Amino acid sequence: MLALTLQIVLNGLTTGLVYVLMALGFTLIFGIMRVVNFAHGELYMVGAFAVTVLNGRLSWPYVPALVCSVILVGLLGSLLERVLFRRVIGNEFNCMILALAVSICLQSLGLIAFGPDEIGAPRPVTGVFHVGPAVIPADRLFVGAMAMLLLVAFYVFLNKTHLGLMMRAVAQDPEVAALHGIRPKLIHTAAFAIGSLLAGAAGALMAPIYTVFPYMGELPMMKAFIVVVLGGLGSLLGAVIGGLLLGIVESGFATMLGSTAAALVAFAVVVATITVRPEGLMGRRS
């Protein structure tokens, strides 16, 4: 029983860290721009395809392929903000519809470029680690470690850098921030790029673990949405707590009662949370 519990917790933590990565970008974009970015899952998909093409088809070494894929998705995000979202920022409903349209377009482009088949990405890390009686695949451990590294880097960026300070200022009050010489539009582009970059990183890291296909972003997008509602829309700490909590709860229920029960429980936890605390676990009451 101890071995099973340890295995459940380890499975949950590695899965939860990826949820955190997805949710961080999603909640950052919402926190600063009030955009519910339904195209976040497709940015995950672009990251996965990018690393598959660079590492798998063009035979680049894995690390440069990973870094380039992440940067590529960040650039795509900034382009999307600059060309499309900037025109509708301030109108949450229009932003939501635009995000859905971008999501469908990116999926269709993926379908045209790569077809509907699920393809496998090369696996840079193989083997398993034994943690006491439990087993953890090395590639998942690698993804977990990278996710933690990105989390710390993101925390330092937001709290210790000038750009991070400006982002927080725009998130709190764009008008007052502008009075202090901060250009909110520039911050919006940077926030969208960083949010997209995090989704791209999640996709690029997960590509070798799962299969890669144009609709692969739908499930992680749904998980990111659950996590931010659970943690509090716009709350970064909430995204971390929500992601890890969801990962462990899902892992526990999926192991004991099956994947259908796990999906039900995930939604039940969200419903219960917003019934008791509509602002989420760490969100601020408006």
Next chain:
Amino acid sequence: MRFTSLIAGIIIALAGLPSAFAQDSLKIGVIGPMTGPGAQWGLAAAGGVQIAAKEVNDKGGLKVGDKTYRVEVVPYDEQYKAAVAISAMQRLVNQDGVKFVFGPVSSAGTLAVMDISKDTKTIGITGAYSSKAIDPSNPYMFRVYSVASDFAEPMVKWLKKNLPANATRVAIVNPNDETGWDSDKLLTELYKKYGYTVVAKELYERSVRDYIPILTKILAEKPDLLDVGTAPPASAGLIVRQARELGYKGDIVKIGGSGPRQIIEAAGKDAAEGVINYLPADEQNPAYQRLAADYKTMSGNEMNPLLVNWYDGAYILMAAIQAAGTVSDTDKVRQSFAKALPHKSVLGGTIRLGGKDLYGIDNAFLTTNYIGVIKNGDVVAVGTAD
């Protein structure tokens, strides 16, 4: 005014000319999952019918009675969802005027369109594994290939004969839907019948990609044999890989929906080594390789072995239409399947019409089935499962 009328008359006459000389078309619908999990099976259905239609059209078309028809294929994506299959069927029947439909491929989709097929007398040739897909209450629904209820028992017998005698503990994994429930029930009964102990059974949602939690539970029961049932090939590949990562050393078998190439792609060559598969076709057959090349040219993708069954099925339908001498009277066409079958498969085997003993009506195409083992990233046929 007179000049305008003259010009208008000429335009109308010219517009009418092409239709007067054009070949009539025979529309054949295809409903299958073209995207998402199981897309390989839907694309195989569409691909097989399209290749057969192209071959017939290249030879001048399909001669039915005094007329020659150009065969036109109209494919729709069912996304492995019953509701989407219903709207695809309604669109085919009501908007496209289709009388013959290949699919739906999914069991849930097929059961959902049964009433439409029966009420509109539309001939459906399904790929559903569910035993309920063939039913005397709907004589218009046929099945294009043998399914688990036909080949599972020979495969379990083969396992009993070829795997170590002390490998008796079996775990079964299936998708949580009509296809998976049917497979779960059938496999459980068969394994018990042949002296195995079913130590774990799990159903998962098709959207799931992380099988580690359910495998953790399954592997705690220490099975000797893991059957991934009707899991779509890419999902089966991930199950295989994740089971190996968790330290599972026993045999893995897939008695259901074929796709060994996709299993290798998703699992990786090493993890997929030794996986035992049901195969609808022998990949070494020259005709198989010719079809695979045609499909690659047409779609740019690798061919799923099930395409062979849909290709043969398209020729069987066209033969039945010719035997009936009509493209509109589906009662005559459905009765003519008994004349169109037995049919010689492109791979050389014989396809027969049967099913009365199992389903109460002879509406199942009985095809030849093979057992394949993955060796060094390739699939080797090691026997037949008939």
